[in-house]
Amino acid sequence: MHSNISSIRRCLIFTMATCVFLSATPAFAAEKVVLKYRVFRESLSVKELTDFTDNDKLSIPLRVGLKLAQQDPNKVRRYLTEPVKVNSIILGRVLNSPVGNVVLDQISEVIHTPSRKADRQAMRSALVLSASQDNDIKLIEVIKNYPSTEVEVDGDRLEKAYNQLRRLQGSLQNILGF
Structure with a gap:
């Protein structure tokens, strides 16, 4: 019992230190998004994607790409912007566990x-940083906070990533008892 409490305490301290470190240092974050659908692969700036999610402004390459992929821009925007409420401290603890590794x-x-290298670590960092800002996660925040100058997004599976975050939210709520 004592070792479990010690282990949990160490994990919480590590997570809090990570959050402080990430919020206190200049972000090394994504600048370019390669959005991939079956029929196209389009390189966009994070600003273009943010203009789409925040202002409903579709750049010409994004508009053409979504049309070619037969994607509803409203659905894509919803998956990118719908918040998933999480407790950032518990999130950090869960993401540093075997179950969290599966989710990541x-x-x-x-x-x-x-390059598909260090994806788990990069995703953990992006999720924790996104949650530490306001105790919720949006996929657009994850993309913006991704610790790489370029991030690839499989648009055909965007709904899957959103649904995985919703399942994670449910798991965190169960851990917290509400």
Whole structure:
């Protein structure tokens, strides 16, 4: 029992230190998003994607790409912007567990580095940083906070990543008892 409490305490201290460190240092964050659908692969700036999610402003490449992929821009925007409420401290603890590694691997199938190296670590960092700002996660925040200058997003599976975050939210609520 004592070792469990010690272990939990160490994990919480590590998570809090990580959050403080991430919020106190200049972000090394994504600048470019490679949005991939079956029929196209389009390189966009994070600003273009943010203009779409925040202001409903579709750049010409994004408009053409979504049309070619037969994607409803409203659905894509919803998956990118719908908040998933989480407790950032508990999130950090869960993401540093074997179960968390599975979740990270699943979301990293959709949002990942171009090289596919260190995806788990990059996703953990992006999720914790996103949650530490306001205790919720949006996929657009995850993309913006991704610790790589370029991030690839599998648009065909964007809904899967969103649904995985919703399942994670449910798991965190169960842990907290509400």
